[in-house]
Amino acid sequence: MMQKSEAVNLIDIRTDPNKFLKAIFDGLIYDGFRFPVSGVDGCVGTNCISKALVVSPPQLTSRISFHLNFMCTPGKYDGAKLNLKIDKFHLTARPLANQALINAAGPSLLTARESIHINRNTPWGRTENLAIFAGSLGTTVVNATTLLTRIEGYTQDYMRLAANGLKQAIATTVGINAGSLDITWDGSDKTFD
Numbered sequence: 747m748m749q750k751s752e753a754v755n756l757i758d759i760r761t762d763p764n765k766f767l768k769a770i771f772d773g774l775i776y777d778g779f780r781f782p783v784s785g786v787d788g789c790v791g792t793n794c795i796s797k798a799l800v801v802s803p804p805q806l807t808s809r810i811s812f813h814l815n816f817m818c819t820p821g822k823y824d825g826a827k828l829n830l831k832i833d834k835f836h837l838t839a840r841p842l843a844n845q846a847l848i849n850a851a852g853p854s855l856l857t858a859r860e861s862i863h864i865n866r867n868t869p870w871g872r873t874e875n876l877a878i879f880a881g882s883l884g885t886t887v888v889n890a891t892t893l894l895t896r897i898e899g900y901t902q903d904y905m906r907l908a909a910n911g912l913k914q915a916i917a918t919t920v921g922i923n924a925g926s927l928d929i930t931w932d933g934s935d936k937t938f939d
Contacts, residue, residue, distance in 0.1 A: 759820045764791035766820055770828075770923045776915040777908065779814045786849045794818055798845050803893055808883045811845035812900070813838045814908070816938065828924075830916070831933040835909060836865040837900055841882045865937045866905040870894055909938050 759766040771790045774781040779796035782788045788797035798811040815836055821829035840861040848857050862871035862879045870876060870891060880890035895901045917929050931938065 759823055763820050766823075767791050767794070767818055770920045771916070772919070772923055774915060774919045776814065776912045779812075781814075787845070788813065792818055798842070800842055801898060803897065805889075805893070806883050806885060809842040810883070811840050811842045812898075814912070816912075819933075821933070827928045827930065828920070829930045829932050832931060832938040833935045834865075835905075835912070835935075835937040836863045837905060837908075838863050839870070839879070839894060839900070841879070844882075864894075864900060864902065864905060866902055866909060867936060869902060870900075905937075913938075 768783045768790050771781055771794065772783050774790070776796075778799055780788070781790050781794055781796050783790045785797070788795050794816050796814040798813060800809050800811055802809045815834070815838055817833040819831040819833075821831055823829075838861055840857065844857045844860050847854075859875060859878050860882050862875050864870045871879060876887055876890065880887045883890060885893075913929075913931065920927055920929060
């Protein structure tokens with residue numbers, strides 16, 4: 747029987763990078779965010795999106811869906827060394843009702859308007875989206891921002907720590923799926939350095 751790491755070596759990352767990433771990221775979890783290789787909620791491939799992590803803040807009647815998201819381009823791979831270029835690493839928050847719409851029919855301009863993002867270099871949301879997000883939850887922008895940062899703890903500092911933590915989680919998961927590899931992050935953007 748072929749070992750999982752031997753099967754990974756048979757995938758050509760130049761012609762099928764999504765299949766390669768699904769093989770090496772199978773089982774990837776960081777801080778409760780699980781990256782599924784199949785299904786409608788989350789995905790793994792050149793666009794990696796975690797399954798929704800849903801919270802039910804006691805001060806709100808609506809639930810919030812959080813997703814970690816990043817773009818990944820596998821580079822040089824020689825069986826011992828692998829370069830993964832990570833771009834646009836961020837956390838998304840949206841009302842759970844919008845996530846249900848996305849799962850059923852895909853993303854749209856309407857669901858995008860109620861989605862907000864944070865990364866290590868930029869705070870939550872665009873002003874207009876943050877106001878729409880807060881309104882959809884029945885609260886103010888100040889209360890929504892407080893909920894996201896102080897109560898849930900999703901700050902720019904969290905995202906700085908998450909970049910390092912996700913690197914470790916990726917290295918561990920890749921090691922399980924593809925054997926011991928030296929992973930480099932050359933070419934990754936400032937959201938993941």
